[in-house]
Structures are given as C-alpha cells and as structure tokens.
Amino acid sequence: MTLKYLNGFGSEFSSEDPRRPGALPEGQNNPQRCPYGLYAEQLSGTAFTAPRHENRRSWFYRIRPSVIHKPFKKSTRAKFLTHNWDEQEPDPNQSRWLPFDIPPAKEQVDFVNGLHTVCGAGDPRARHGVAIHVYLCNRSMDRSAFYDSDGDLLIVPQQGVLKITTEFGKMEVAPNEIAVIQLGMRFAVHVDGPSRGYILEVFDGHFKLPDLGPIGANGLANPRDFSTPVAHYEDLEIPDFRIISKYQGALFEASQGHSPFDVVAWHGNYVPYKYDLSKFMVINAVAYDHCDPSIFTVLTCPSTKPGVAIADFVIFPPRWSVQEHTFRPPYYHRNCMSEFMGLILGSYEAKEGGFLPGGASLHSVMTPHGPDDTCFKIASNADLQPQKIAVGTQAFMFESCLSMAITRWGAETCQKLDAKYYECWQKLPKLFSDKI
Ligand SMILES: O=C(O)Cc1cc(O)ccc1O
Numbered sequence: 432m433t434l435k436y437l438n439g440f441g442s443e444f445s446s447e448d449p450r451r452p453g454a455l456p457e458g459q460n461n462p463q464r465c466p467y468g469l470y471a472e473q474l475s476g477t478a479f480t481a482p483r484h485e486n487r488r489s490w491f492y493r494i495r496p497s498v499i500h501k502p503f504k505k506s507t508r509a510k511f512l513t514h515n516w517d518e519q520e521p522d523p524n525q526s527r528w529l530p531f532d533i534p535p536a537k538e539q540v541d542f543v544n545g546l547h548t549v550c551g552a553g554d555p556r557a558r559h560g561v562a563i564h565v566y567l568c569n570r571s572m573d574r575s576a577f578y579d580s581d582g583d584l585l586i587v588p589q590q591g592v593l594k595i596t597t598e599f600g601k602m603e604v605a606p607n608e609i610a611v612i613q614l615g616m617r618f619a620v621h622v623d624g625p626s627r628g629y630i631l632e633v634f635d636g637h638f639k640l641p642d643l644g645p646i647g648a649n650g651l652a653n654p655r656d657f658s659t660p661v662a663h664y665e666d667l668e669i670p671d672f673r674i675i676s677k678y679q680g681a682l683f684e685a686s687q688g689h690s691p692f693d694v695v696a697w698h699g700n701y702v703p704y705k706y707d708l709s710k711f712m713v714i715n716a717v718a719y720d721h722c723d724p725s726i727f728t729v730l731t732c733p734s735t736k737p738g739v740a741i742a743d744f745v746i747f748p749p750r751w752s753v754q755e756h757t758f759r760p761p762y763y764h765r766n767c768m769s770e771f772m773g774l775i776l777g778s779y780e781a782k783e784g785g786f787l788p789g790g791a792s793l794h795s796v797m798t799p800h801g802p803d804d805t806c807f808k809i810a811s812n813a814d815l816q817p818q819k820i821a822v823g824t825q826a827f828m829f830e831s832c833l834s835m836a837i838t839r840w841g842a843e844t845c846q847k848l849d850a851k852y853y854e855c856w857q858k859l860p861k862l863f864s865d866k867i
C-alpha cells in the first residue's frame with residue numbers, strides 16, 4: 432500500500448481518517464461532546480507560553496485518552512540503552528567502529544530491544560544533552576509502543592525499511608531517508624528483516640531547519656520535502672498492550688487493554704516527519720577552497736548560544752566537486768565540537784577503507800583528524816577536472832557542542848572498535864623541503 436503524507440515543515444496540519452468524515456471538530460478544540468464519541472487530547476511539544484513562532488502542539492481526537500493505562504514499572508528491555516556517561520574512563524582518541532552486528536535470525540530482537548547507546552553527554556533531568564544510539568534488530572515490535580520522555584529522536588536507517596506506526600498515522604522510512612519522532616510521540620516499528628541504523632537523541636529541544644542567511648529563501652533541505660503521516664486509526668482491544676516510556680534515561684512499561692494507535696483525526700504543528708536525503712539541494716564552493724561542512728546541515732537543534740548547536744545533522748551527499756587549485760577532501764582539523772559520523776551508503780571521501788556502511792567514527796573535542804594517507808596522496812596529485820562525488824554514497828555527521836563520552840557497550844561490549852584506526856595517518860609523509 433502506498434502511504435499518503437502531508438508535506439511541509441513546521442506547518443499547521445489537519446488530518447482525518449477517511450473512514451470517519453467530520454471527526455475533526457470544527458471551530459474549536461474542545462466541544463462538549465466530540466464527533467463519533469471521541470476524546471480530545473492535547474500533546475504539547477513546547478511550554479504553553481512559548482513564543483508563537485516556536486509554539487508546538489497537536490490535538491488528537493481519539494477513541495480513548497492516553498491516560499487509561501496501568502502503572503508504569505521498570506522495564507527489562509534494551510539492556511544496552513544507557514545515559515551513564517561514567518562507565519568508562521574518558522578517551523580523547525580518534526575512534527572508529529566496524530559495522531555493528533545485527534543479531535542473527537535465531538535471536539529475535541525488536542527496535543526497542545535493539546537500542547544500543549554508543550556515546551553521549553548531558554542529563555535528561557536537566558533537559559540538556561545528547562545521546563547517540565544504534566538500533567540493531569530483526570523483528571517487528573508486537574503489542575507494544577514506545578515513546579521518549581527525554582528527547583527527540585532523529586532516526587537514520589542504514590539497512591532495512593522501517594514501517595513506523597505513530598499516533599498521527601503511518602510512515603515508511605528507507606535507507607537514505609530519515610525520520611524524526613519528537614518528545615512524547617508514541618510509535619511502533621515494523622521491519623521486514625535484519626535492520627540497522629543510527630539515532631540522534633537530543634534532550635534540549637526540537638530540530639529546526641537551519642537559517643539560510645545569504646543563501647536566500649531556498650536551498651539545503653526545502654520545507655516542502657518533509658512528509659508527515661495522515662490520520663489512520665485502529666480500533667483494537669488488545670490485552671496487555673505495552674506502552675514503553677523512556678524516562679530519565681531508563682525504560683518503563685505500562686499495560687493497557689487497547690491499541691494506542693486509535694487517533695481518528697488530529698490537527699496541529701507538533702508532528703512526526705520524514706525526509707528523503709536525496710532531495711537535499713546541495714550548495715558548495717564553485718571556485719576554490721573547501722567549504723565547512725555546515726553547508727550540508729539538514730536539521731539543527733540549537734543551543735541558547737547564537738550559532739552553536741546542541742546537535743546538527745549534516746550529510747555528505749553526491750555532488751559535483753569543481754574547485755580549482757584546491758585540496759578538495761576535508762581539511763585536517765581540530766574542532767571545538769564533537770563529530771560522530773556514520774555511513775549509510777557507499778564510501779566517504781576522506782577515508783579509502785575502514786569506514787564502512789553501518790560502522791561509525793567519533794572525533795571528540797579537539798581530537799585531530801582528517802584524510803588518511805591514501806586520500807591525501809591522491810587528492811594532492813589529482814587532475815582537478817569537475818568530478819562527481821559518486822551517486823550512491825551518503826555519509827552523515829551528528830555534530831554537537833557537547834563533549835561526549837563513549838559507553839561501555841561502545842568501547843568494549845560491541846567489539847567493533849578498531850584499535851588500529853590511528854594507523855591510517857601514520858604514513859603521512861614529511862614533504863617539507865627548501866623549494867617553495
Ligand atoms: O571530519 C570529517 O570528515 C567531517 C568534515 C568534513 C568536511 O568536509 C570538513 C570538516 C569536517 O569536520
């Protein structure tokens with residue numbers, strides 16, 4: 432079935448399941464009795480009093496209000512989900528992980544159980560911080576839904592299509608697309624087989640489109656290319672349906688006797704959405720020199736300091752490289768921000784090998800990094816013709832102003848950390864001479 436979507440970013444949407452025309456109350460949010468005997472429920476994504484341009488909320492018209500559930504109890508799911516940033520000694524080294532293993536078919540793992548935290552910083556209780564997780568799973572969530580009370584989730588599938596049922600409706604998210612499920616939104620993930628991807632969780636606030644400054648009114652990720660599901664309800668009595676909440680870094684679950692995906696109509700501007708990365712309008716240098724990668728920012732979660740992001744989601748899309756008299760790959764650098772990178776498809780221009788789809792790297796605050804020796808040699812001697820950076824590649828970066836710690840799972844348990852990563856720079860030659 433081809434799913435329908437509503438297009439736009441930050442828009443006021445309204446949607447009604449076509450099976451119940453007129454379900455959305457007209458002219459008011461809280462009629463004394465809602466159409467079809469539905470309950471009205473508001474989901475607030477910002478403080479009631481947030482300035483109008485930032486205010487986010489949606490109204491659900493649902494078969495039962497969310498409050499009908501038994502008490503939450505501590506959950507034993509997702510053993511490697513953590514916000515304990517003190518499990519390991521701090522490590523300023525360059526880190527690179529080989530592709531994370533998806534569990535074999537004999538171990539049945541769903542999206543929630545398959546959440547593994549790699550690194551992060553901050554505290555959801557102070558509502559400030561980030562966590563970077565990978566999901567490694569092979570079966571669909573069954574009679575359960577998940578929501579995050581700590582932050583927004585930006586989900587980057589690398590292998591396998593995610594079929595995400597949300598309170599707002601359904602969306603399908605394939606590799607090279609992303610989904611954002613914001614604070615508190617309930618969802619369940621169905622998969623067709625082995626599935627792997629990355630998740631950026633931000634505790635501070637919501638993702639925005641970056642300002643475009645002199646770029647003008649159009650470019651980068653265009654608002655009309657973001658897609659939000661349309662209302663779709665199920666009216667199901669299900670004994671012991673589990674609502675799983677991530678709350679203050681731990682998982683809790685509550686039992687209820689019905690599906691939470693019972694929203695017949697909704698309206699508002701606080702919604703889940705997806706975006707196809709191939710739609711990104713790439714802008715870059717067309718004369719000389721290497722632009723900073725902020726030119727590829729898809730979404731940003733700003734901090735309170737102007738221009739400084741709690742986390743940016745940046746991609747490295749296929750594009751033409753045309754700069755004259757320029758070393759075209761990423762420059763060598765040390766950054767006051769943390770750079771976590773992953774690879775969705777293909778290969779990354781600064782690394783010839785070792786950085787593979789489904790793997791990752793972390794270059795922490797002020798940790799030096801840049802092209803490996805092979806890349807340096809090739810790029811320093813290349814004939815600078817216009818060159819297409821191959822279609823079928825997509826690396827990305829979660830860049831954060833926070834100094835992130837690696838978890839025990841990331842450092843040890845996953846057994847994917849490449850102890851030889853540093854070697855890729857050791858053969859960089861000394862080229863210094865007395866000739867200019
Ligand atoms: O380190 C990286 O590979 C990411 C990156 C890419 C780039 O083009 C410039 C700076 C930068 O940090």
Ligand SMILES: [Fe+2]
Pocket residue numbers: 764766770794800
């Ligand atoms: Fe970098």
